[in-house]
Amino acid sequence: MQLAIRTDANELIGAGHLMRCLELAKTLAVKNIQIRFIVKESDLAINLLVNQIVTYLKPSVLNNGLEETNQILKENNIKNILIDHYEIGLNWEKKVVADYVIIIDDLANRAHYCNLLIDTASESRLPAYKKLVPKHCELLLGPKYGIIRDEFIQKLNDEQLSFDIFICFGASDPLNNSFASISELGIKQYKGKICLITGLGYEHGKTLKKLIENTNLNITWHQAPRNLASLMRQSKVIITAPGIMLFEAASMGKSIIMIKTAENQNGNIELFELNKAAILTTISNIYSCIQTMEDKSKTLALKAKAISDGKGKYRIAHHIKQNSSLI
Numbered sequence: 001m002q003l004a005i006r007t008d009a010n011e012l013i014g015a016g017h018l019m020r021c022l023e024l025a026k027t028l029a030v031k032n033i034q035i036r037f038i039v040k041e042s043d044l045a046i047n048l049l050v051n052q053i054v055t056y057l058k059p060s061v062l063n064n065g066l067e068e069t070n071q072i073l074k075e076n077n078i079k080n081i082l083i084d085h086y087e088i089g090l091n092w093e094k095k096v097v098a099d100y101v102i103i104i105d106d107l108a109n110r111a112h113y114c115n116l117l118i119d120t121a122s123e124s125r126l127p128a129y130k131k132l133v134p135k136h137c138e139l140l141l142g143p144k145y146g147i148i149r150d151e152f153i154q155k156l157n158d159e160q161l162s163f164d165i166f167i168c169f170g171a172s173d174p175l176n177n178s179f180a181s182i183s184e185l186g187i188k189q190y191k192g193k194i195c196l197i198t199g200l201g202y203e204h205g206k207t208l209k210k211l212i213e214n215t216n217l218n219i220t221w222h223q224a225p226r227n228l229a230s231l232m233r234q235s236k237v238i239i240t241a242p243g244i245m246l247f248e249a250a251s252m253g254k255s256i257i258m259i260k261t262a263e264n265q266n267g268n269i270e271l272f273e274l275n276k277a278a279i280l281t282t283i284s285n286i287y288s289c290i291q292t293m294e295d296k297s298k299t300l301a302l303k304a305k306a307i308s309d310g311k312g313k314y315r316i317a318h319h320i321k322q323n324s325s326l327i
Contacts, residue, residue, distance in 0.1 A: 001082070002067030002076065003320075004098075006069055007084040010042035010059075015171035015301040016243045018048055020104070020147040024082075036076060038069055044201040046173060055243045064088050070097045083114075086264065102320070106267050108132070116323075118316060120146045120247070121267030130236040140319060143247065143271060145149045151229035152248040153310030163220070164192030165290060167226075168245060172201030174262055179208050180283045181239065186215040188287035194219045195235050197228065237293050239286065242268040242278075250277065253305035255297040257281055257289055277303035297322040 005025060009018035018039065025035040026121045034053070039045045041056040055072050057065040064087055073081065074097060081096060084104040093101055101114040108125040116139075119125060123142040133139070169177045178198055185194070196212075196219055198205065205223070212219055225231060229248075231237060238249040239257045242265040249256050256278035258269060272278040277300060281289040289317040293300075 001032070002036065002078045002080065003028065003102075004038055004069070004073060004076075004078045004079060004081045006038045006065075006088065008040050008042075009045045009171070009201075011044055011172045011203055012174055013172075014243075015044055015048060015199065017104075018045060019149075020244055021082065021084050022052070023050065023149050023188045024313050025148050025314060027313045028320065031317055031321045033317075033321070036072070036078065038065065038072055040065070047200050048171075064092060066092055066095055070095075072203070073097055074158060076322050090316065107264055108267065112137070113121035116140065116320070118145055119267070120312065122271050127268070137327060138323075139321075140316060143250075143307050144309070144312055145316055146251075146310075147244070147316070148227070148248050148251050148308065148312065152227075152232070153251050155282050161236050162193065162232075162303040163235040163236060165239055166195045166197070166232055167239045168197035168199075169241050169259070169261065170243065170245065171199030172203070173198060176204050177241070177259060177261060177283060179204055179211060180201070181259075181286055182208070182211055182215065182217065182219065184218055184283055184286055186211070188286060190217060190290070192218070192290070195231050196221045196226065197231065198223050200224045204307045216230070237290065237297065239290075241265065242272070242280075246272065246278070247308045250304035250308040251310040252319070253301045255293055255300045256304055257286070259283060259286070272304070272307065275303055275307055276300070277307050304313070 005021050007017045007021045009015040037049055037052055037054040040059050057068055079098060081098040082102040090111045090113055103112045103117045104115040104118045104119050106119055108128045114137055117133055117137055118140045120143055125141055129139055164186040167181050236253045241261040242258045246268055258278050258280045269280055279289060
């Protein structure tokens with residue numbers, strides 16, 4: 001069985017969509033499903049897709065590469081496609097030449113033409129999606145389908161806590177919340193140990209370096225580290241955007257502070273707030289939020305762990321493989 005994956009990653013939109021697709025692709029490969037990525041060319045995508053089968057589209061391609069995608073599918077005799085992309089919707093999905101279409105979405109506010117839809121935010125979106133997809137479409141909804149990298153769910157010996165807080169806003173951090181967080185904590189003269197992570201697509205390194213050099217904060221700055229999961233495991237409180245890393249931190253049973261960076265994160269925010277599994281705040285209130293975490297930390301961590309068991313990608317892969325006879 002072959003499956004094409006149409007998604008994108010760049011310095012503006014970040015790498016969240018591509019990262020979860022890449023992790024799911026690795027899991028599907030174990031089940032003898034051959035994956036071909038179709039993405040717009042960018043430095044970030046190229047760095048992340050090393051050793052993968054990829055066809056790159058020109059960044060200026062029209063209609064998110066519908067014509068090119070159809071050509072790639074026909075030339076490689078690929079009948080199935082997975083789409084994880086906010087700019088691709090109903091009309092594109094109807095025109096793609098595939099027999100089986102899988103959608104990963106987290107908005108629940110737009111129609112899709114697909115055979116399978118995955119949304120990790122909440123099972124409560126079922127009534128909404130039933131109005132947005134064809135009757136034959138199967139729905140995999142809720143955090144039990146969260147796609148989490150292996151290193152975040154492997155059971156290792158407990159690592160000693162080396163950091164009080166862990167700050168990471170993804171591969172590119174287009175809003176530069178890394179800089180804003182460190183600046184705010186510097187103003188408030190935070191005394192704890194900080195583990196700061198920036199990714200491959202982060203473009204504000206020079207100004208951040210200058211800020212760190214001129215502050216008295218106790219910071220260890222890691223740029224695109226290979227041991228990200230280990231660094232998170234060594235940290236007491238995780239500060240991140242409510243995207244994929246939110247579920248990764250939850251699967252570790254960490255106390256989490258969420259900083260909203262995009263409207264598409266509302267579903268995850270609602271899920272974690274409803275379960276009292278994380279705290280939502282803003283950069284300007286980050287210091288006071290950290291100070292109040294001591295009494296809430298254990299309870300938050302337990303409730304976060306209950307949300308995400310880290311097995312979502314296996315459930316998805318099993319479902320796709322089970323239904324391969326229909327494809």
